[in-house]
Amino acid sequence: MAIKKQGVQWDLTSYFPAFNGPEMLKFKTKLAADIAAIQKKAAALAPLSARTANDWEKLLLAAENAETRLGHIFSYVGCLSAAHADKDEYSAEEAKLSMMAAEYSKFSVDMLRAFKDVPEKVFAAFIKREKLKDAAYSLKRVRETARRTMSPAEEKLAADLSVDGFQSWDRLYNKISSKLTFEMRWPDGKVETLPISRWRALMGDADRKVGRAAFEGGNKAWAGIEDTCAAALNALAGTRLTLYKKRGIKHFLDQSLFGAGIKRTTLDAMYKAVERNLEPVREILRVKAAAMGRKGIAFYEREAPLPLKDSKLYTWEEGSAKVEGAFSRVYPALGAYYKDFTAKRWLESEARGGKRPGAFCTGSHLTGENRVYMTFNGTLGDVNTLAHEMGHAWHGQLMRDMRSWATEYPMTLAETASIFGEHLLSEGIQGDPGVPEAQKLIMLDEYLSGAAVTILDITVRFRFEKAFHEERQKGEVSAARLKELMVAAQKEVFGDALEPGGEDPLFWASKMHFYISGVSFYNYPYTFGFLMAATLFTKFKAEGPSFLPKYEAFLRLSGSDTAEGVARRSLKADIGKPEFWETAIKGLAPQLARYRKLLAELKVAA
Numbered sequence: 001m002a003i004k005k006q007g008v009q010w011d012l013t014s015y016f017p018a019f020n021g022p023e024m025l026k027f028k029t030k031l032a033a034d035i036a037a038i039q040k041k042a043a044a045l046a047p048l049s050a051r052t053a054n055d056w057e058k059l060l061l062a063a064e065n066a067e068t069r070l071g072h073i074f075s076y077v078g079c080l081s082a083a084h085a086d087k088d089e090y091s092a093e094e095a096k097l098s099m100m101a102a103e104y105s106k107f108s109v110d111m112l113r114a115f116k117d118v119p120e121k122v123f124a125a126f127i128k129r130e131k132l133k134d135a136a137y138s139l140k141r142v143r144e145t146a147r148r149t150m151s152p153a154e155e156k157l158a159a160d161l162s163v164d165g166f167q168s169w170d171r172l173y174n175k176i177s178s179k180l181t182f183e184m185r186w187p188d189g190k191v192e193t194l195p196i197s198r199w200r201a202l203m204g205d206a207d208r209k210v211g212r213a214a215f216e217g218g219n220k221a222w223a224g225i226e227d228t229c230a231a232a233l234n235a236l237a238g239t240r241l242t243l244y245k246k247r248g249i250k251h252f253l254d255q256s257l258f259g260a261g262i263k264r265t266t267l268d269a270m271y272k273a274v275e276r277n278l279e280p281v282r283e284i285l286r287v288k289a290a291a292m293g294r295k296g297i298a299f300y301e302r303e304a305p306l307p308l309k310d311s312k313l314y315t316w317e318e319g320s321a322k323v324e325g326a327f328s329r330v331y332p333a334l335g336a337y338y339k340d341f342t343a344k345r346w347l348e349s350e351a352r353g354g355k356r357p358g359a360f361c362t363g364s365h366l367t368g369e370n371r372v373y374m375t376f377n378g379t380l381g382d383v384n385t386l387a388h389e390m391g392h393a394w395h396g397q398l399m400r401d402m403r404s405w406a407t408e409y410p411m412t413l414a415e416t417a418s419i420f421g422e423h424l425l426s427e428g429i430q431g432d433p434g435v436p437e438a439q440k441l442i443m444l445d446e447y448l449s450g451a452a453v454t455i456l457d458i459t460v461r462f463r464f465e466k467a468f469h470e471e472r473q474k475g476e477v478s479a480a481r482l483k484e485l486m487v488a489a490q491k492e493v494f495g496d497a498l499e500p501g502g503e504d505p506l507f508w509a510s511k512m513h514f515y516i517s518g519v520s521f522y523n524y525p526y527t528f529g530f531l532m533a534a535t536l537f538t539k540f541k542a543e544g545p546s547f548l549p550k551y552e553a554f555l556r557l558s559g560s561d562t563a564e565g566v567a568r569r570s571l572k573a574d575i576g577k578p579e580f581w582e583t584a585i586k587g588l589a590p591q592l593a594r595y596r597k598l599l600a601e602l603k604v605a606a
Contacts, residue, residue, distance in 0.1 A: 006316040007350035007376040008342070010083070014367055015076035020093075024073075028100075031069050035104045038063050042110035048118045053126055056114060060139075061131060063107055068404045070104060072366040073097060079348070079362060082373050086354040109155075115139075116146035137560045138405040144258065148247050158243060162517075166239045169232040170517035176228060177512070182221040185213050196221065199510075203300050206307040208292065215300040215504070222506045229509040230479040237472045240520055252469045256521040260528070261410035262563045265576045270528060273581035274459055280585060282497035284452045284592060288445075289497070291599050298502035299490050302453055306445050312436060313378035316349065323387050326428025327421075331548065334394055334424070341372075341393065349376040349386070359385050361392035361418075365407060368400035380429075380439055381446065384422055391421025398555050409558035413566065415529030416536065417555055422447075423537040430594070441598040448595055451588055454530040456493050461523040463489040464508060469520075482508050528563075532575075534584035539571070 016024040041059055046052050074097055081090040115123070123143060127136040149155055180196040187209040202214035222229075241252060249255055257264055289297050291306055314322070320342060328335025341347060346369060355375055363370035370393040376382045395417035399407045429435050429443055467485050471477050483505035490503045508514060513522045536554070540547045553570035567573045573580055
């Protein structure tokens with residue numbers, strides 16, 4: 001069914017009245033001057049002590065203010081660049097702002113120097129100062145970061161070598177992988193050469209013949225560059241391990257855990273819960289396979305939907321009303337926020353040319369406002385994306401009156417509010433008699449498939465990366481051995497939900513996340529975030545509206561403590577125990593039961 005051009009364009013005038021108008025130009029000039037002044041003062045200031053405490057306090061407050069303003073203008077230009085990707089002036093402005101951000105980053109070098117060897121007594125007194133006490137957690141993390149550094153001369157050398165060494169392997173991988181093409185043999189006999197950028201979407205096609213053809217053609221292409229990929233992966237891990245040793249970091253997981261804001265015991269507890277409950281998650285894939293007349297799935301098709309027809313397309317008004325209705329029924333404050341959000345046109349959803357793909361939420365702590373970006377084409381998936389991004393926006397709204405440094409939360413907690421928003425919508429959709437049963441099945445299929453991927457697939461990535469790092473400590477790991485490690489991880493985690501021969505031995509080569517130089521073990525925070533949000537929603541369903549103040553306290557604390565501290569203070573929960581995480585996995589059972597029921601009623605099962 002064809003639908004008219006729809007959606008809304010956002011209003012960005014509260015950022016600046018006009019792009020590069022007098023207000024914006026004045027703002028940039030002042031910000032650049034302030035950053036230069038901050039950097040100059042920091043370079044000349046002695047490390048933190050009782051004598052320099054007043055000067056460092058003033059400097060930190062000035063830096064926080066500059067960081068807030070930098071975030072404001074970055075958010076504004078990012079919005080323009082996404083909504084008008086065909087206009088070069090916006091991407092050019094992003095490049096200029098990146099240079100300004102690089103200048104600001106020089107301040108952090110001196111801040112680390114100032115905090116590295118500060119006596120405990122001096123530091124404890126410093127973070128208790130009236131103007132700094134609610135930034136104590138952030139400052140403690142700065143000090144911990146400082147303690148994980150080499151000497152200034154060594155750090156400078158490492159930074160210089162990183163450009164043409166460490167980071168170059170990341171760039172090399174991106175360069176060769178982006179130029180990769182593969183031979184696609186379509187089921188009708190047609191053969192064509194396609195860019196690798198189309199590979200993942202084709203593997204996830206509802207037509208499994210298309211998916212298999214794409215997988216086979218793509219993996220032949222990846223096999224052609226597997227030795228180069230193996231060299232890059234070994235170089236990245238090897239460099240990290242060397243730097244960890246020089247910086248006094250004892251285990252290769254420690255830096256990742258610090259960035260995620262969690263303890264090793266918490267990560268172990270989460271994965272213990274996953275290991276205890278692999279069967280219920282595998283069952284999702286078995287049920288899906290049975291609907292296709294099979295006993296298991298192949299690894300490459302783990303994200304593919306069932307071949308269900310999505311005949312219903314929603315107008316923007318209908319889709320927006322579903323989100324508002326779902327929110328308002330069970331979470332009135334969020335429903336009211338959404339209504340105000342759309343009335344003020346803080347949302348960009350119009351389906352038109354010239355926009356970047358994808359969706360995101362951004363905002364300015366300077367104005368206390370958020371913005372959501374997406375393209376609404378009328379599918380139920382688009383409605384779900386809207387609910388997801390509004391969850392992020394609500395998180396920002398709840399933190400709008402807090403200082404900037406108390407709003408910087410880790411990736412492990414970043415997805416909590418957004419996935420909670422998805423749950424609210426799903427509950428509304430499943431209980432809405434106006435939504436066809438086929439639509440409800442599509443939504444359940446998408447959610448349960450996503451749950452299986454987040455729990456099983458991400459666990460495969462974690463096990464592989466952990467096993468690889470353990471072997472890399474002893475020397476380079478060959479491409480052949482990398483394939484063995486990957487196949488072993490897939491078999492262990494997926495079990496009999498993976499059909500015989502359905503492994504993807506080259507997933508370590510084709511998954512870009514393994515090659516990000518800026519972060520290792522990129523993936524497990526996704527499992528953490530999904531299970532955290534699902535657990536919170538389960539508690540919400542059990543406790544009702546009385547749970548919402550606890551939920552809001554959880555979100556407000558997300559940048560002011562470790563994940564363990566946030567859960568303990570807001571929920572009185574111990575996330576260092578497997579039982580906490582099992583709540584979310586066991587909570588999938590009712591949805592799986594409904595999935596089976598709808599498959600049978602709609603005669604989808606073979």
